[in-house]
Amino acid sequence: MRHFAALAAGILALPALASCSAEVSRGFLPGARDTTNNTQLITDLWVNSWIAALVVGVITWGLMIWVIVAYRRRKNTVGFPPQLSYNLPLEVFYLAIPLIVIGVLFVFTDREQRAIDARYPNPDVVIDVFGKQWSWDFNYVKEQVHEDAGQQAHLNGSYGAPDRLPTLYLPVGKTVELHLQSRDVQHSFWVVDFLQKRDLYPGHEQYNPYISITPNRTGEYMGKCAELCGEYHSEMLFKVRVVTEQEYDSHIADLKAKGNTGNLGADYDRVPQSAPAPQPAEATE
Incomplete structure (x- = not known):
C-alpha cells in the first residue's frame, strides 16, 4: 500500500511540477494569453476544465485501484463475498457528484461564452x-x-x-x-x-x-x-x-x-x- 500511496502522490504532484512551463500554463494552446481580449478567457476555461477533469480522473482511478488492491481475492478464500442488491447512499452519491460537476462546468462555460459573444455597441x-x-x-x-x-x-x-x-x-x-x-x-x-x-x-x-x-x-x-x-x-x-x-x-x-x-x-x-x-x-x- 505504501507503493500505491507514493504513486498517487506523484500523480497529484505532476500538475504542480509542470505548471512552471509557459506552454503548460496555457494548456498547450498556441499564441499568448493576451493576444486578444478573449484569449485569456478561453485559455482559463480550457485549463481549468482540464484541471477539473484531472482531479475527477485521479479520484476515480484511485478508488478503482483501491478496490482492486484492498478487496482482491485472497489465497485460500472460499466462496463468494457478501452480495448486496443496492446501496442507496452510494447510488445517490454517484448521481449527485456528476450532476454537480457538469452543472459547475456548464455555468462557467455559459458565462465565458456570453462574454466572448457579446457585441460591441459601437466598434471602432x-x-x-x-x-x-x-x-x-x-x-x-x-x-x-x-x-x-x-x-x-x-x-x-x-x-x-x-x-x-x-x-x-x-x-x-x-x-x-x-x-x-x-x-x-x-x-x-x-x-x-x-x-x-x-x-x-x-x-x-x-x-x-x-x-x-x-x-x-x-x-x-x-x-x-x-x-x-x-x-x-x-x-x-x-x-x-x-x-x-x-x-x-x-x-x-x-x-x-x-x-x-x-x-x-x-x-x-x-x-x-x-x-x-x-x-x-x-x-x-
Missing part, C-alpha cells in the same frame, strides 16, 4: 469577411475600402507560392467586429492564435455571424478555413496583421489610392443565385 472597426471556394474577401465597412479579391493559396507550388495570401489588417487596441458571410458553401473562419473560430452558413443570419475582439498584440497571425468545404479546402488560407493605429490608417490610405474603394459585393460570389428550374415542355403529337 467593422469588417465584412466573405469566405468563398477557396479564399477570402475583406471589406472595411466604415472606411468604405476593400482588400484585393482573395486568391487560392496553391500550396503545391505548381501554380505559384503562398506569398500572396489574403491579408486582413487590424489596429491594435481597437474594438473590432467581424461580420462573417459565405459566398457559396459552408466555411469556418479560424485565426489560430486568437483561439476563436466561427462557421459561415450561406444565406443564414439567424445565428450569431459575428466575432467581436480587441487585438492586444501586434504581429502576423495565420488563419484558415476549419470546415471541409471542397477539393482545395487546405489551400483556403489567409493572414491577419495586427498593426499600430498609424500603420492601419496608412494601409487604408494606400487602398484608397490604389482604387480599392467601395465593397466587394455579390459580383464576387462563386456560386450565384440559381435561376428557377425550367418547366418541362408539353408533349406534342
